[in-house]
Amino acid sequence: MTDNWKGWQIVLASASPRRKELLEQIGIEPKICPSKKEESAETQNPGELVMELARAKAEDIASACPEGTMVIGADTVVALDGRVMGKPADEQEAFRMLASLSGKTHQVYTGVALVLCLGEQKFHGSCFYEETQVEVYPMKPEEIRSYIATGEPMDKAGAYGIQGSFAAWIKGIRGDYTNVVGLPLGRLYHEMNHLVFPGEEEQEADIK
Template sequence: MKIILASNSPRRKELLQQVGIDFEVQAANVEEVTDKTKPDEVVVDLSLLKAKAIADKNPGRVVLAADTVVAYDGKILGKPKDEKDAFLMLSRLSGNTHQVYTGVAIVDETGNINTFAECTEVVMYENSPELIKKYIATGEPMDKAGAYGIQGKGAVLVKEIKGDYNNVVGLPLAKVYRSL
């Protein structure tokens, strides 16, 4: 059965294709608003919002939705507003450990809902202002939570991870596969 991915994320599409999951994309164009404040609760709440929006339009279908955030010192770092914001984020993360949370919501054919959050710790190298500026100049950080992409040029900023690499990319693939 072909599932519905409630996301336009190219990274999530690539991950599902990597393991041979048959899916189609229906982006959930919903206002991403939650009253939650803890990163793990925020991502679960937002992924559930997306999954329900698509499931309501597609009864009897399996829907998968996800939401990923970067958190440092308990605060969520979204996508940078501009290059200055990206520089501030990456400078803050430099030499420190932060968390990447992905919330997943799966609505099955009968309407049952399964949600979970995955957390991966990411340790950044002590990155010089020059290296950070050079990375920002690539344009890559501008559409990414926390202002970096571990699967791209941002890989040179990362010293190590503790947990699921694919979670940092945007989907805890093994756990999603087993849940489906």
């Protein structure tokens, strides 16, 4: 593993251990610099919301990074029937979230912002989001309480972690599994390549 990806120092503007593990999965060992910027956005459209928050985090950290750094900012929310869910404030909110997801299909949105630090306060970047559909088996109230008692839901959007014990309640997904965990790895890797080497993938496609 390396913290120097194709000549760029990778910085993750997130304290999420899951996002760090996902990057390590594709051979990137990021420097962890969580953004302390207060999360606020003008929109409640889930896709626009996660991009706006991801961009704010990435730009916050990039402003203090040296030339040759690529900053990755990310934000994940769950949406059901137009209602956006972030992390639960307490166990009561976690219960309400999980009860509303029980037996239904919801959407998980992760926004990602990439910022290249070019020196002299010059930056170049891109922003995108991915959506994944997740269907949940019906849950009984006592099953929800038992899951909450594990502590797993409390730091996760929608009050669950698909990579943890909540996997027992996942009926199916449509889209990128890693997007639900916290970073859409396939899309992220190709966006990173495109940002650093614009046009390279198109040239490879032409050769083939």
